[in-house]
Ligand SMILES: Nc1ncnc2c1ncn2[C@@H]1O[C@H](COP(=O)(O)OP(=O)(O)O)[C@@H](O)[C@H]1O
């Protein structure tokens with residue numbers, strides 16, 4: 001076991017948004033940029049799930065997207081995560097325009113630059129949590145031994161380093177969601193997208209998950225958190241409010257971030273950009 | 280732009296694909312086992328049928344080999360007018376003088392004489408048995424053996440004593456030799472001295488009631504002309520002897536003599552596939568088809584049930600191709616597993632049956648190789664549709680929760 005200090009040190013270097021040099025971070029080149037995005041589901045009658053949504057997320061930000069059920073939050077998350085394409089408008093991820101990419105390249109993009117956390121955890125019950133987390137790298141072309149090594153590190157980061165061989169069924173709901181968060185982090189993605197991550201948890205456990213997201217944010221991880229819970233949104237540095245497929249408020253526009261990156265500059269300068277995912 | 284970089288598509292490593300293919304098997308063992316069972320049964324049936332027929336053939340050939348392929352049979356043919364021709368009484372002795380002949384024995388069909396269990400049996404119930412006079416060393420030439428009792432000897436040859444062929448004994452209802460056991464032959468009781476085992480090279484003996492030459496003449500009015508002569512030759516001279524047999528047996532009318540090498544006919548028969556094989560092969564094919572439908576069915580259900588797994592994998596970066604190959608491999612694995620169990624079962628049952636029969640176990644390569652090939656094709660065909668369905672599902676559709 002590593003000491004708390006060691007873990008923190010590893011974490012800062014390992015979970016810096018991947019592929020970003022410190023210069024990029026200073027220039028705050030957006031990780032995610034949505035311009036005038038609409039999404040209409042071709043049902044009858046058609047559902048206008050998103051109407052003219054523009055949104056920019058910069059490296060190191062923690063953004064809460066809050067709105068009532070049916071306001072288009074999940075649709076927005078799917079578009080941000082390249083799981084779906086917009087009806088119109090442009091979606092850029094780490095500078096890449098989704099519209100110009102074929103499905104297989106989008107999949108490769110998800111494999112290396114996007115981490116997802118879902119309300120239902122989606123863990124494989126017959127596998128250890130170590131392998132569940134390691135599967136986060138399965139489609140990124142990483143060998144199994146290295147996948148496991150990095151999964152171990154990610155699980156240590158979410159405080160489950162002592163339960164590597166446990167099955168999801170042996171864990172509490174909060175622990176399971178931490179496993180899912182570790183799986184999202186294991187590939188050092190440019191952005192983590194979490195859709196109602198506390199939706200299946202009680203208040204206290206959900207609070208712990210939010211604290212974990214806070215900690216990750218402090219370490220420089222870029223996170224978009226979706227919630228219908230205003231109380232949760234209040235805790236976040238930036239809140240984007242949605243209603244009927246529109247953004248009705250974006251408060252406050254975060255100042256060029258992140259404090260923690262500046263605080264850790266020595267370590268960051270010492271580490272060259274990781275070759276994984278993006279050269 | 281630094282962040283844009285290059286996106287590299289990745290293929291799954293073989294080891295990872297293997298692990299993915301076994302997800303369904305590991306999580307739902309019973310279901311996977313049952314769906315593979317159909318294929319296992321089909322393959323087992325096919326392998327066993329082919330294996331059993333090959334093994335029985337090998338067994339028959341071995342038996343023929345043991346009895347010797349050097350026996351030749353001389354039989355009376357027909358005259359130009361279609362009447363049964365007669366072999367001269369001297370024929371056996373003449374044949375015995377051919378160089379290379381090691382044994383000559385003969386039987387003489389006794390016309391118009393039938394054998395019955397008792398004198399009370401109506402005379403039309405002849406059981407299709409024939410009464411034949413036999414020389415005393417007959418068994419040595421034909422390779423037949425006694426099941427019960429003893430064969431004719433110099434003393435009993437002139438007495439009303441009979442030895443029964445295997446079928447003759449069965450049809451007369453005699454399965455053992457008791458002292459005083461007798462049958463009604465002609466107009467006379469004959470004591471039963473022995474019963475033969477089934478004959479291989481001289482099957483005509485099976486349905487015969489054998490008596491001595493002197494007895495046949497004394498009690499049954501036989502003229503003593505031989506009808507079948509069994510000749511053994513030195514193995515390397517079989518062909519030479521065979522070419523001389525007709526003219527030696529009946530110098531006046533060699534064309535009225537039939538000469539044959541029974542082992543050849545038997546080998547030919549052993550090579551012929553029985554019609555029953557086709558029936559069982561057909562049943563095996565039907566079982567395979569049912570197994571294929573079972574696997575396809577399981578895979579379709581599996582795709583429906585594992586929608587969220589598919590959604591998650593797409594979110595983790597799986598392409599449509601990754602999903603397709605995962606489910607296709609799972610179907611292949613399932614069906615190959617069934618095939619492996621089937622081939623093993625088929626070989627095992629063939630080995631057990633062949634063992635009880637004393638045959639060597641022979642599994643033709645095409646049986647097990649064909650079995651595996653069939654399961655590969657079945658897996659691919661059965662898995663294709665479900666795999667395409669799984670891959671076609673959009674990520675958002677797959678992640679949709681009710
Ligand atoms: N695949 C779909 N087909 C048709 N309508 C959809 C689909 N997905 C979402 N919707 C509709 O789009 C609207 C926004 O849904 P969603 O993005 O799930 O909102 P939220 O996550 O905020 O509850 C809702 O009215 C929903 O019914």
Ligand SMILES: [Mg+2]
Nearest residue numbers: 070073074075
């Ligand atoms: Mg939602």
